[in-house]
Amino acid sequence: MTIKTVMLEDLTWPLVEKALIDGYKTVLVPVGSIEQHGYHLPLATDSLFGEALAKRLAEKMGKTLVAPVIRPGCSVHHMGFPGSLDVSPATLMSVVRDVCFSLDHHGFEYIILIPTHGGNFAPVATVTQEIAPKLKANLVAMGDLMSLIGKMQEAAVEMGIPREAVGGHACAGETSIILAYRPDLVRMKETKPGYMGPFTTMYQRKGFKAVSPTGVMGDPRPSTKEAGELMIEKITEMYLTAIKRELG
Numbered sequence: 001m002t003i004k005t006v007m008l009e010d011l012t013w014p015l016v017e018k019a020l021i022d023g024y025k026t027v028l029v030p031v032g033s034i035e036q037h038g039y040h041l042p043l044a045t046d047s048l049f050g051e052a053l054a055k056r057l058a059e060k061m062g063k064t065l066v067a068p069v070i071r072p073g074c075s076v077h078h079m080g081f082p083g084s085l086d087v088s089p090a091t092l093m094s095v096v097r098d099v100c101f102s103l104d105h106h107g108f109e110y111i112i113l114i115p116t117h118g119g120n121f122a123p124v125a126t127v128t129q130e131i132a133p134k135l136k137a138n139l140v141a142m143g144d145l146m147s148l149i150g151k152m153q154e155a156a157v158e159m160g161i162p163r164e165a166v167g168g169h170a171c172a173g174e175t176s177i178i179l180a181y182r183p184d185l186v187r188m189k190e191t192k193p194g195y196m197g198p199f200t201t202m203y204q205r206k207g208f209k210a211v212s213p214t215g216v217m218g219d220p221r222p223s224t225k226e227a228g229e230l231m232i233e234k235i236t237e238m239y240l241t242a243i244k245r246e247l248g
């Protein structure tokens with residue numbers, strides 16, 4: 001019996017039992033979304049990004065599994081676009097809570113939540129604070145939206161892509177990342193620029209469509225697979241540092 005994948009959902013229960021005995025003490029839990037990402041990216045973009053990032057982190061950390069991506073997420077501001085699914089913060093927090101208690105029950109010692117969608121950061125932070133004292137496992141939540149976008153911008157500039165193209169949604173950041181992880185799902189011929197002003201949270205009050213009728217913030221057209229690879233690498237390094245700091 002060998003453990004050939006880091007994906008918990010692809011294993012059998014005897015393999016999970018073996019992993020736990022073999023010292024797999026850490027489990028990563030991506031928290032994604034199913035929401036519009038412009039004319040060219042799939043609704044699952046944030047979930048795929050979470051999966052790509054968690055897989056890379058798990059490979060670097062060793063003896064680490066990746067739990068199923070929790071989705072849908074809190075996407076109320078994207079409901080103006082067909083196909084977007086929204087759950088309330090209370091629902092998302094309940095699911096995160098129950099998944100963490102399940103993983104804790106099975107004996108994982110470190111549970112690391114990885115939100116990859118803007119609307120999930122606040123509820124994930126809230127539920128982390130609430131349940132961390134009740135778990136035997138150590139629970140932490142990674143990152144914030146602005147540091148994620150910052151790392152994407154840093155990588156973009158290094159690869160010759162203008163910083164403004166990484167506007168934060170279905171932009172040259174997310175598009176490059178999906179080109180690196182699931183190029184089969186990117187429709188590059190359909191890319192259209194979106195809102196190009198400074199990052200704004202106005203969409204939280206008025207809905208995303210009011211800010212960007214294309215559903216894009218930034219410009220996906222200069223995206224490349226190579227830039228996406230560098231983005232995943234830089235975000236992974238940032239999270240590895242944070243995980244070491246939080247969990248020793």
Ligand SMILES: [Zn+2]
Binds near residue numbers: 045046169170
């Ligand atoms: Zn996204």
